[in-house]
Amino acid sequence: MAKGSRRGGGRVIELRNASRWYGEVIGLNDVSCEIGPGVTALLGQNGAGKSTLMRLVTGQIRPTTGDVLVFGEDPFANPNVFAKLGLCPDIDSFPEHLSGRDFVIRMARLMGLGASEAKRKVEEALVTVGMAERAAKPLKGYSKGMRQRIKLAQAMIHDPEILLLDEPLNGLDPVGRREFMDVLAGLANQGKSIIVSSHILFEVEQMTRSILLLHRGRLLAAGDVSSIRELIDRHPHRIRLRCERLRELASECVKWPFVVSAEIDPLANELEVRTKQADLFYDGLAELAQRGIVVTMIQSPDNNLESVYEYLVEA
Amino acid sequence: MIQFAFQNTLQDFLRLGRFLTWGLVALGVGIAAFVWSRFQPGAGPETYGQVSQVIVLRVLALSSAIFTVQVISAEVEQKTIVYWLTRRLSRTQVLVSRTLASIVAVIVTTSAAWLVSGLAVLGPRAFQTGAFWWDFVLIVIGAFAYGAFFVFLSLLLNKAMIYCLLFAFGWETFVPNMPGDLTYMSIYPYLRALGKHPAPQQQGEAGLTDVLSGGLSSIAIAPQAAWIVLIGITVFFAGLSIYWFNHFEYSPREDSE
Numbered sequence A: 001m002a003k004g005s006r007r008g009g010g011r012v013i014e015l016r017n018a019s020r021w022y023g024e025v026i027g028l029n030d031v032s033c034e035i036g037p038g039v040t041a042l043l044g045q046n047g048a049g050k051s052t053l054m055r056l057v058t059g060q061i062r063p064t065t066g067d068v069l070v071f072g073e074d075p076f077a078n079p080n081v082f083a084k085l086g087l088c089p090d091i092d093s094f095p096e097h098l099s100g101r102d103f104v105i106r107m108a109r110l111m112g113l114g115a116s117e118a119k120r121k122v123e124e125a126l127v128t129v130g131m132a133e134r135a136a137k138p139l140k141g142y143s144k145g146m147r148q149r150i151k152l153a154q155a156m157i158h159d160p161e162i163l164l165l166d167e168p169l170n171g172l173d174p175v176g177r178r179e180f181m182d183v184l185a186g187l188a189n190q191g192k193s194i195i196v197s198s199h200i201l202f203e204v205e206q207m208t209r210s211i212l213l214l215h216r217g218r219l220l221a222a223g224d225v226s227s228i229r230e231l232i233d234r235h236p237h238r239i240r241l242r243c244e245r246l247r248e249l250a251s252e253c254v255k256w257p258f259v260v261s262a263e264i265d266p267l268a269n270e271l272e273v274r275t276k277q278a279d280l281f282y283d284g285l286a287e288l289a290q291r292g293i294v295v296t297m298i299q300s301p302d303n304n305l306e307s308v309y310e311y312l313v314e315a
Numbered sequence B: 001m002i003q004f005a006f007q008n009t010l011q012d013f014l015r016l017g018r019f020l021t022w023g024l025v026a027l028g029v030g031i032a033a034f035v036w037s038r039f040q041p042g043a044g045p046e047t048y049g050q051v052s053q054v055i056v057l058r059v060l061a062l063s064s065a066i067f068t069v070q071v072i073s074a075e076v077e078q079k080t081i082v083y084w085l086t087r088r089l090s091r092t093q094v095l096v097s098r099t100l101a102s103i104v105a106v107i108v109t110t111s112a113a114w115l116v117s118g119l120a121v122l123g124p125r126a127f128q129t130g131a132f133w134w135d136f137v138l139i140v141i142g143a144f145a146y147g148a149f150f151v152f153l154s155l156l157l158n159k160a161m162i163y164c165l166l167f168a169f170g171w172e173t174f175v176p177n178m179p180g181d182l183t184y185m186s187i188y189p190y191l192r193a194l195g196k197h198p199a200p201q202q203q204g205e206a207g208l209t210d211v212l213s214g215g216l217s218s219i220a221i222a223p224q225a226a227w228i229v230l231i232g233i234t235v236f237f238a239g240l241s242i243y244w245f246n247h248f249e250y251s252p253r254e255d256s257e
Helices: A050-057 A100-110 A115-128 A144-158 A174-189 A203-209 A227-231 A246-255 A278-290 A302-315 B002-013 B016-039 B044-069 B073-077 B081-087 B091-128 B130-156 B160-177 B188-194 B206-213 B225-245
Strands: A013-022 A025-035 A038-043 A065-070 A085-088 A161-168 A193-198 A210-215 A218-224 A238-241 A259-265 A270-275 A295-299
Touching: A013 A050, A013 A161, A025 A050, A025 A065, A025 A210, A025 A218, A025 A238, A038 A050, A038 A203, A050 A065, A050 A161, A050 A193, A100 A144, A100 B002, A100 B081, A115 A144, A115 A161, A144 A174, A144 B130, A174 A193, A174 A203, A174 A210, A174 A278, A210 B002, A238 A246, A238 A278, A246 A259, A246 A270, A246 B130, A246 B160, A270 A278, A278 A295, B002 B091, B016 B044, B016 B091, B044 B091, B044 B130, B044 B160, B044 B188, B073 B160, B081 B091, B081 B160, B091 B130, B091 B225, B130 B160, B130 B188, B130 B225, B160 B188, B188 B225
Parallel strands: A038 A193, A038 A210, A085 A161, A161 A193
Antiparallel strands: A013 A025, A013 A065, A210 A218, A238 A270, A238 A295, A259 A270
């Protein structure tokens, strides 16, 4: 498939034969692409190079060879670029003694917002990410989902032109995922460039049609997600769930036509579901949550994606 | 923004839990100083001079090692550095604001030990003693010199805290006593040279106090030279740190290895 792509109106981010080595390990291998306005998904498994690409674009690291340009400038240690860029990193580290609100205020002030403006915008952002009521507690007591929401709030606080979200749906429950995607859609409609990394194809599909598919540091494919979808639909998607009402959940799942199988693992007290339409399955989970069947853990081993990568590599 | 970064970092460094810890350190120093003075009755200024050189300057080095490592190195290890390096601040502004905050934290925490030790040995007379007040100047210049050096070490090395503590306690204790010119390769002798304490009367062979205060070396450093060297260390390592931080990557380590 294609090595690179030109998308959207203007080119906001440009990689020209960018490679990045960590000692003898390659993180990104000769990647060339251009990213414009709208939502673009970086799809790839762990170690594919998604986070390396994010770090290159956010100027945390330099390419070993090639060029990375953001708004035509080298982003490394470049505050001009950072002023237009919001990053929701994959790390789960915070100054734990701060409250969520204080942390976001701090990030806003370091982006150059005045005290009163920062407070006002922080409240707006906390409402947007659904944390306004819970942001007064110290970060150390937050669930994974709450931490993700706070990270998103700090990324969008200064109204950036580019939003980079590294695995932002990790740890979010189905309702949270849906809310998050609504927020993203709203931001994309405002003309922002949004780059979202994920290793789960169905998540990506719900956010955008435009993807960059990375595998072992290489850009395997760039373009519309439907071509990938066709490949992946040949295989059922495996999802593991944990829920207090596990049997009830299983019986509800098997009623859905898109569920191929549902099996309870009594040792792990988990339900493993195979579905051919993961997006519809997750919609169904959100509806079940409203009826009190709340899923407390979702894992998607997603071996199917590996087979797609293998197919593409062979191709 | 740089002012906010400074205030913000200082608040972190001196938040209540940490402040109480350093308060306990100061209390420990006070108790040690008090006990020390009981062994040398009637020799208040000399005893205070020894306490200042042996304990207060050690607290200065310890405090510098702990706070300056948190300027960048601790943020990298905790992976929170990403929030600093993607803000609208230049790397120079990040480094300078956070380093200055760490230096202020060092001055505050060491000053607590200095005040308590002065009162423990000299009582209220401390406030009428010129050498006591002059020690505050030593703390300030020492905080800058140690701070600049330790910040550079922390930018250069992984697990910098270990190296800084080894320098603060090992190097700074033994190198000033070594024969030859090695004493010049340490910060402590220059601070000691600036002190205005009366020399304690030598009784017999050198003891532990002489070892800890770098008193075994026969080299006498002139105060003027000490000023030049300490200011030079500060300027040189501060400049080098700014260059280093602007040119090298500080990405969370386990992700980039």
